[in-house]
Amino acid sequence: MSTMSLAMLHAKYNLIETARIPIALIGSxxxxxxxLLFFVVPQRTVANDPLFATQAVISLAVFxxxxxxxxxxxxxxxxxxEKPWDPYLRTLPxxxxxxxxxxxxxxxxxxxxxxxxxxxxGGIFTAAEAPPVRILAGFVALAVSALPFMLIGICIGYSMxxxxxxxxxxxxxxxxxxxxxxxxxxILFADWLNTLSKFxxxxxxxxxxxxxVQGGELEWWVWVGILVWTxxxxxxxxxxxxxxxxxxxx
Amino acid sequence: xxxxxxxxxxxxxxxxxxxxxxxxLEIEAGSMLGLLGPNGxxxxxxxxxxxxxxxxxxxxxxxxxxxxxxxxxxxxxxxTPQETALPPTLRVGEVIDFVxxxxxxxxxxxxxxxxxxxxxxxxxxxxxLSGGQKRRxxxxxxFVGRPKLVLLDEPTTGLDIDARHTLWQAVRxxxxxxxxxxxxxxxxxxxxxxxxxxxxxxxxxxxxxxxxQAIVGKVGVRQIRLRTxxxxxxxxxxxxxxVETVGADSADAGELLLYxxxxxxLIRELVTSGIRFADLAVRGxxxxxxxxxxxxxxxxxxxxxxxxxxxxxxxxxANAQEVTR
Numbered sequence: 001m002s003t004m005s006l007a008m009l010h011a012k013y014n015l016i017e018t019a020r021i022p023i024a025l026i027g028s029x030x031x032x033x034x035x036l037l038f039f040v041v042p043q044r045t046v047a048n049d050p051l052f053a054t055q056a057v058i059s060l061a062v063f064x065x066x067x068x069x070x071x072x073x074x075x076x077x078x079x080x081x082e083k084p085w086d087p088y089l090r091t092l093p094x095x096x097x098x099x100x101x102x103x104x105x106x107x108x109x110x111x112x113x114x115x116x117x118x119x120x121x122g123g124i125f126t127a128a129e130a131p132p133v134r135i136l137a138g139f140v141a142l143a144v145s146a147l148p149f150m151l152i153g154i155c156i157g158y159s160m161x162x163x164x165x166x167x168x169x170x171x172x173x174x175x176x177x178x179x180x181x182x183x184x185x186x187i188l189f190a191d192w193l194n195t196l197s198k199f200x201x202x203x204x205x206x207x208x209x210x211x212x213v214q215g216g217e218l219e220w221w222v223w224v225g226i227l228v229w230t231x232x233x234x235x236x237x238x239x240x241x242x243x244x245x246x247x248x249x250x
Numbered sequence: 251x252x253x254x255x256x257x258x259x260x261x262x263x264x265x266x267x268x269x270x271x272x273x274x275l276e277i278e279a280g281s282m283l284g285l286l287g288p289n290g291x292x293x294x295x296x297x298x299x300x301x302x303x304x305x306x307x308x309x310x311x312x313x314x315x316x317x318x319x320x321x322x323x324x325x326x327x328x329x330t331p332q333e334t335a336l337p338p339t340l341r342v343g344e345v346i347d348f349v350x351x352x353x354x355x356x357x358x359x360x361x362x363x364x365x366x367x368x369x370x371x372x373x374x375x376x377x378x379l380s381g382g383q384k385r386r387x388x389x390x391x392x393f394v395g396r397p398k399l400v401l402l403d404e405p406t407t408g409l410d411i412d413a414r415h416t417l418w419q420a421v422r423x424x425x426x427x428x429x430x431x432x433x434x435x436x437x438x439x440x441x442x443x444x445x446x447x448x449x450x451x452x453x454x455x456x457x458x459x460x461x462x463q464a465i466v467g468k469v470g471v472r473q474i475r476l477r478t479x480x481x482x483x484x485x486x487x488x489x490x491x492x493v494e495t496v497g498a499d500s501a502d503a504g505e506l507l508l509y510x511x512x513x514x515x516l517i518r519e520l521v522t523s524g525i526r527f528a529d530l531a532v533r534g535x536x537x538x539x540x541x542x543x544x545x546x547x548x549x550x551x552x553x554x555x556x557x558x559x560x561x562x563x564x565x566x567x568a569n570a571q572e573v574t575r
Contacts, residue, residue: 013344020375088329091302
C-alpha cells in the first residue's frame with residue numbers, strides 16, 4: 001500500500017480511538033465555541049463591530065487549532081511512548097512518514113471540527129463577516145500557522161511522561177492564548193506586553209490569519225516569527241525524537 | 251534451505267549494558283526456532299533487531315535479503331507485542347482489519363478469528379478481553395499478513411495451562427501451513443512444545459545452538475540441598491556440575507546446593523563416601539539454575555574446587571515449579 005493510503009488508514013483508526021472516548025474531545029472541541037459565546041457575543045461593542053467581531057472569531061479559531069495541535073501531538077506522543085502498542089505498529093510494513101501524516105490528518109480533522117462551531121456562532125450572533133474566498137484563505141493560513149504548535153506539541157510529547165505532558169500542555173496553551181491576544185485583543189495590551197506578544201507563535205498566527213481574511217499589510221515579524229518557530233520547533237522535535245530512540249527502553 | 255533472516259556478529263549496546271553480544275545466527279525457511287534464556291538474556295533485544303525496531307550497534311542484520319528497516323522486508327514479517335498492549339477502545343474485528351490492511355494479501359478477518367478462537371469476540375472492545383483472550387489476539391495478529399517469518403516474543407507468558415495449549419496448537423497449525431516461526435521463552439516447556447531447533451542465550455551471547463533433544467538433555471539439571479560439615483569433600487564428588495553455599499556466615503554447618511545431571515548417582519556416591527550430611531532434599535533445577543550450570547561447566551573444569559560461592563537467595567526457587575522436569 002502507498003504511504004498516503006496507509007496514512008489515511010492510520011488517521012481513520014486514530015479518529016475511531018478518539019471518538020470512542022468522546023469526553024476527551026469536549027475540551028478542545030467545545031471550549032473555543034463556549035469562549036466565543038460567553039466572552040464575545042455579550043459584549044455588543046465588539047460583537048456589533050464587523051472588524052473587531054471578525055478578529056475575535058479568528059482569535060478563537062486560532063485558539064481551537066492551537067489547543068488541538070498541542071493536545072493531540074503532546075499527549076498522544078507522550079502516551080504512545082508509554083504503551084507497547086506503538087513499538088508494535090512500528091514493526092508493521094508502514095513507513096514512519098505515513099504515521100506522522102496520519103497524526104497531522106486526524107489533528108486537522110479535529111481542528112476543523114472545532115473551528116466550524118466558532119464560525120457558525122460568529123456568523124449568526126456577531127457582526128463578523130468575510131467573503132467566502134477570504135474565509136478559504138483563512139483556513140489555509142490557519143493550517144500554515146498551526147505548524148509551530150504541532151512541533152511544540154511533538155517536543156512536549158517526546159520530552160516528558162504523559163502525566164507531566166497534560167499539565168505542561170495546559171500551561172503552555174493558556175500562556176500562549178493570553179500572551180498571543182487570543183482571549184483579549186492586543187489593543188488592550190500594555191506596551192511591554194504587546195512587544196512580548198509579538199514573539200509568541202500564537203500572536204503571529206492570529207495576525208497571519210487576520211491578514212489572510214481581512215487583508216491589509218502583513219508585518220514582517222509575523223511571517224519571520226512563524227518561520228523561525230517552525231525551524232526551531234522542527235530541529236528540537238528531530239533532536240528529541242532521535243534521543244528518544246535510545247532512551248525509551250533503558 | 252535458504253536463510254530467511256541472518257545476524258552476523260550483531261551486537262547491541264544500551265549505555266553500559268551489552269544486551270546482544272556478537273551473535274551470529276541464521277534462520278532457515280520452514281524452521282521452528284526456539285530462543286530460550288532467562289529474563290535479561292537478550293532475547294527480546296535480538297527480536298527487536300530482527301523486526302527493525304532497533305539497529306545493531308555493530309555487525310549486520312538482514313531480513314529476506316534486505317535491512318529490517320526497509321518497509322518491503324517487513325511485508326513478509328509477522329510480530330506480536332511482548333506485553334498485551336492492544337488499543338482498549340478498538341473492537342477485536344477492527345484491530346485485525348487495521349493490522350491486516352498493511353499487508354498485500356491479508357487473511358480474512360473471520361478466518362483468522364476462527365483459527366485463534368476469537369469468533370465470538372469480534373465485536374468486543376479489546377479493553378474488555380481477558381488476559382488469555384488478549385494474548386490470543388496478539389498472537390493472531392502476527393499471522394494476519396500471511397508472513398514468511400513470524401516472531402513470537404513470550405507468546406504465552408501469564409496464561410493458564412489450557413490457554414497455553416490452545417495457543418500452541420494454533421501456532422503449530424500455522425507452522426505446518428508454511429510459516430517459519432521464531433519463539434522466545436523462558437519456559438522450557440513452551441520451547442519443548444513448539445521448537446525443533448533451540449538457541450540458548452545468556453548474558454547476550456548464544457551459549458548453545460542445537461536440536462531440541464540435545465538441549466533438553468543439557469538443561470535437565472537437578473538440585474540437591476543438604477547440610478554438611480565437609481563442603482569441600484562433597485563438592486569434589488564426581489558428577490557435581492556446580493556448588494553453591496547458602497548462608498555462608500554460619501560456618502559450623504553450612505547448607506550446600508549441588509547441581510548435577512544425575513542426582514540418583516550422586517546420592518549413591520555421597521552415601522558410600524561416608525561424608526556426614528543432613529537435611530537432604532532433591533528437586534528439579536529452575537531453568538535459570540540450569541543455565542548457570544551450563545555456562546559454568548564450559549569454563550569451570552579447572553576451577554572446580556574454588557567454584558563454591560554464596561547462593562543468590564531463594565528468588566529462583568519461586569519459579570522452579572514452572573520449569574521442573
